[in-house]
Amino acid sequence: MEKKDKERRPHDKFFKQTFSRKEVILSFLKARLPEEIFNQIDQDNLLLTNREFVSVTGKSRSSDCIFKALIKGTQHYIYLHVEHQSEEDPLMLVRFLEYNAQLIRQHISEHGNTSLPAIVNICLYNGNKPYKGPTNFHDLFPHLKQVERYMFQGFHLVDLHVTTNEELLNWQQAAGAAMVLKQGIHRDFCEWLPTHQDILLNLEKKGYIPYISNVLWYMLSIDDHINAVELLDPKLRKIAMSLAERFRQEGEQRGRQEGEKKGRQEGIQIGEEKGKLEVAKSMLLKGYPIEDIIFLTGLSRSQIQGLL
Template sequence: KEKLELTNKSYVDPVGRRGESDLVFKTNINGKEGYLYIICEHQSTEDPYMPLRFLEYNVQLLRQHLKENGNVLLPVILNMCIYNGKNPYKGSSSLLSMFSDPDLAKSCMLDSFHLVDLYSTSEDELLSYKKAAFAAMVLKQGIYRDFKQWFSDHI
């Protein structure tokens, strides 16, 4: 049974201004909880950065979802812009298309991040980092907040 439940979502942007969302419905998407985010502010001109705008809204919506529901898996958000201009919309609807290298942007930014796990990385491997070795070793030992013993053992 599919249903749309209108939510009363609002957000506070990074500079502290309160914003009201357009229309946000809670619904099921492929059988899983999700949101349908509709921008319907009579978008009559093309916004060349509409995909970026959706990303900003989505991050705010996801943060609010986590705040309300705790540490849970994130819901999918289906974004929809209702455009009512005098000419056909020719702007991009894809965030990835806005990057000079969409595949690289997807792999570096939108799919996963590169993790350097200092806890699990051996000191020998960190020493192979050449110019960054010293910084990596200091950061690895940083959890102890007292470097005297480590420095005397290793230098």
């Protein structure tokens, strides 16, 4: 164990032993939380519900103290997540964000996704110098003043289902891919191609062959209508046919690999069966009862009798 881990362990242990007590955590929350938040906690059903979180690298880490309670007068939950730190962590906010995401997933798994819980994150710090690390997400993005608008006000939805093709044409190079994706959900390009392949031809004219290959590969992958290729302009059909040939070759290779794998498995099975028969034959010559041979080899009575 590293020296720093040894130094932190007594602090962490003492923190968990004391602050996991209901009367202690309630006194702490009353003293430190804004009154409007503390007053919403249904103290009667406040429960310690520590969790184990797995990082993106697969490392497991237990939370320090997580309490769960109902919000007064509702069936909605609030979590009070208190982490102890004896050292400054410049990415403490990121840790809380990772924990919160996993906590919400666990909550949904347990309670369903009727409503998401509120989460209050608290860091109790007992370092040997004042904590000067960021406590607000805005401080982590000094070069992006509009971070609240871009990152913490929901996500920007682009719904192809309600976006018209006229709007998509304004997307320039992205227009072709977007239109194909929009149509792709129907898995049928036979009616779509005659009126839209001009977009692809324009890309071909500009030399965007890899882009067109990606588009055609997607179309061929999801559309089972053989007429789709026949509807293409000759220039596009040539690209599509080369892709089709590649599909065929890849399919043959996969078939060979699967056949070889199956052959190896069958060979092993045949070898094992042959080995059992040899053992059974030897046991018969030595006078072993058939019942013993059946028990030891797993062969059927008829298989053994066939060796007599």
